[in-house]
Amino acid sequence: MSIHEFPSSHARRVKPFWTLDPSIVYLNHGSFGACPRVVLEAQSRLRERMESEPVRFFIREFESLQDQAAAALAQLIGANPNDIASVPNATAGVNTVLRSLHFAPGDEVITTNHAYNACRNALDFAAVSAGARVIVAQVPFPIASPDEVVEAVLSQTSPRTRLVLVDHITSQTGLIFPVERLVAELDRRGIDTLVDGAHAPGMVPLNLDKLGAAYYTGNCHKWMCAPKGAAFLHVRPDRQGLIRPLSISHGANSPRKDRSRFQLEFGWTGTSDPTPFLVLPESIQFLSSLLPGGKKELAEHNRMMALAGRHMLCEALECEPPAPESMIGSLAAIPLPDAKEQTPSSPLLLDVLQDHLFFKNNIEVPVIPFPAPPRRLLRISAQIYNDADDYRALTQALRAYLTQTLSSSILSDR
Ligand SMILES: Cc1ncc(COP(=O)(O)O)c(C=O)c1O
Numbered sequence: 001m002s003i004h005e006f007p008s009s010h011a012r013r014v015k016p017f018w019t020l021d022p023s024i025v026y027l028n029h030g031s032f033g034a035c036p037r038v039v040l041e042a043q044s045r046l047r048e049r050m051e052s053e054p055v056r057f058f059i060r061e062f063e064s065l066q067d068q069a070a071a072a073l074a075q076l077i078g079a080n081p082n083d084i085a086s087v088p089n090a091t092a093g094v095n096t097v098l099r100s101l102h103f104a105p106g107d108e109v110i111t112t113n114h115a116y117n118a119c120r121n122a123l124d125f126a127a128v129s130a131g132a133r134v135i136v137a138q139v140p141f142p143i144a145s146p147d148e149v150v151e152a153v154l155s156q157t158s159p160r161t162r163l164v165l166v167d168h169i170t171s172q173t174g175l176i177f178p179v180e181r182l183v184a185e186l187d188r189r190g191i192d193t194l195v196d197g198a199h200a201p202g203m204v205p206l207n208l209d210k211l212g213a214a215y216y217t218g219n220c221h222k223w224m225c226a227p228k229g230a231a232f233l234h235v236r237p238d239r240q241g242l243i244r245p246l247s248i249s250h251g252a253n254s255p256r257k258d259r260s261r262f263q264l265e266f267g268w269t270g271t272s273d274p275t276p277f278l279v280l281p282e283s284i285q286f287l288s289s290l291l292p293g294g295k296k297e298l299a300e301h302n303r304m305m306a307l308a309g310r311h312m313l314c315e316a317l318e319c320e321p322p323a324p325e326s327m328i329g330s331l332a333a334i335p336l337p338d339a340k341e342q343t344p345s346s347p348l349l350l351d352v353l354q355d356h357l358f359f360k361n362n363i364e365v366p367v368i369p370f371p372a373p374p375r376r377l378l379r380i381s382a383q384i385y386n387d388a389d390d391y392r393a394l395t396q397a398l399r400a401y402l403t404q405t406l407s408s409s410i411l412s413d414r
Contacts, residue, residue, distance in 0.1 A: 003325060004311040007304040009387035014290060018385055025390045027309075027365040029381040030174070030199060030331050033222040035283075042282040043227050046275045058271070065278045066267060072281040073232060076295075077218065078207030083240070085233045085266030086277045090198035092246060093217025093233040094119045094165070097194050098126035100243045105131030107162040110153060112137045113371060114170040114177075119196050123165055132162070141370070142322035142335070146178035154185055161191045168218075169199035172370040174331030174379050175323055176204060183213045192239070199223060201232075202287060203299060203329045214239045221276065223330065223383075226283040230276035235262065245269045290384055298384060302330040305382035309391035310334060313378065316395045317402075330382045336367065338374040340405060351376060353401060361397040 001007065017036045020026050026034070046065075050057040066086065074081040087093045103109065109127050111120060113136050127134045137152040153164060164186055168179050183193045192214035200206060202223030208216050216234040220226035235243050240262035245251075251264035259267070284295075291297040307325055310332035314321050322335055339351065351367035353376075358364055370377045378398070380391065 001304075003304065003307050005304075006308040006388040006391075007301050010291070010301070010384050011387035011390075015385045017286075017290075020385065023362055025361075025363040025365075025393050027363065027380050027386065027390055027394060029383040029386075030171075030222065030379065031366060032228065033219070033225055034383070034385075035221070035227050036225055036286055038286055039225060039227060039279055039282050042279045043275045046278055047273070050273075050275065062274065063267065066274065069278050069280040072284050073201075073220070076206070076224075076284055077201060077232075077234070078209055078211075079234050080209065080237075082260060082263060083208075083234055083237060085235065085245070085262070086274070087217065087231050087233050087266075088229045088272075088276075089221070089231045090196060090217045090219045091118050091122070093231060094194065094196055095122045096233055096246055097215045097217070097235075097243060098122050098165075099246065101126070101163065103127055103130035103132035103162055106160060107132035108135055108158060108160040109133070109163045109165065110135045110137055110156050110161060111165040112139045112149070112153065112167070112177075114139055114141070114167060114173050114175065115165065116167065116171040116196060116198065119165065141173050141175075141333075142320070143175065143324075143327070145324060146176075146181070146327060149177050150181050150185065153182055154189075157186070157189055157191060161189075163192050163194055165194045165196060168195050168197035168216075169203060169329060169331065171198070172333065172368045172377060172379070173323070174329075174333040175327045176329050177327075179213070180211060183211055187212065199329075199331065202295070203302070203331075205296070205299070208234050212236065215243070220280055220283065224280070224283050225286060226280055227276035229273070230280060230283075233266075299330070301384060302382045303328065305386060306330050306332045306380065308388070309380050309382060309386075309394075312391050312395055313380070313398070316399055331379060332382075333368070333370075333377040333379045336376050336378050337402060339369075339376055340374070356401055357394070357397055360401075361393065363394055363397055365394060 018034050070081040070084050111123055124134055135156045137156045139149050139152045169176055179195050186193050194215040195213045197216055197218035199222055201218040214236050220230035221228045245265050247269040249269050254264045288294045313334045354367040366379050368377045368379055
């Protein structure tokens, strides 16, 4: 099968596994994931257990449930469970590291122009309040090769560089960045890397022990289909002494000797609903059950669908694919003609086209200003509940909209 053909569809069979609104063409799994029924049911059962006797649950049972979830997650991400902290989301994971490192005046921290806005804000906050400087490496988009990422970042390093914050899979542009090469090259220069892997778990294979990044945070509520609020922070053992949770709690002065201080501090950060993390074994089991080849086949299937969807849209828009296939997982971004309408002034506001596709065509797909308005990208997601018809519907709706609002010369006649 050509990489531009849609893989055979499983959508009809698997769609009922999710609670997604059947009237919506859902092409935005990337933003918030989508949690399947079976996992939500497991979470409800766990919540009932928690509320049936909260003291028994939190004092007597919670730690071993947390250990089981961490062990299942550790296997998926190639890590030692003792090096994993449960955090509510990748934003918290990034903030935890940045707020722990205490930059000094004159320090330099590097990120890229593809960084996620919330995490870029966290970096600016931590750096500016310490008198450190944020350097933004310019990674081109369209991009010809992962080498361009490595060159852009490494060219900004200096003896003052304290940390590099880099996305594993970029949010706006949906690119897999070559984090293995970056971490190794930066390590050689004595520079630590904080990898923002918000989209990576469940989308690309992970082996965090082998990667060797000082810090890696990832969401489980996106491509692992866990409930919202399940994420992790992985800290290399030699850096665990530096990293403190955002909430200092009982672990700080616990006399226990059976766990590391890192585990004690992150294992309890105050009362909250821990069930999203605790049902990770069910999420992983669900992902494994969808196709005969398990999680690996699922990721490959989704990637083929993202590439085929991208091809269809690029043909309709008469544009070249903006990135090599090797940099694509289950997300793909395609440049759109510049916005003629008012463009959003904040990432939380939606582009007029995104609203149009939703309200007129029942299609949920993000339109993202990048690198800055009026330039913008359309970012498709591919999850096994999608099929070729979803991307066809999007292509037709887009063509109709652009014909109506912009010069039709950029569109093909098909
Ligand atoms: C690269 C990246 N980092 C961080 C985040 C933030 O994730 P969360 O809102 O779960 O913290 C996202 C969300 O899409 C993202 O794409």
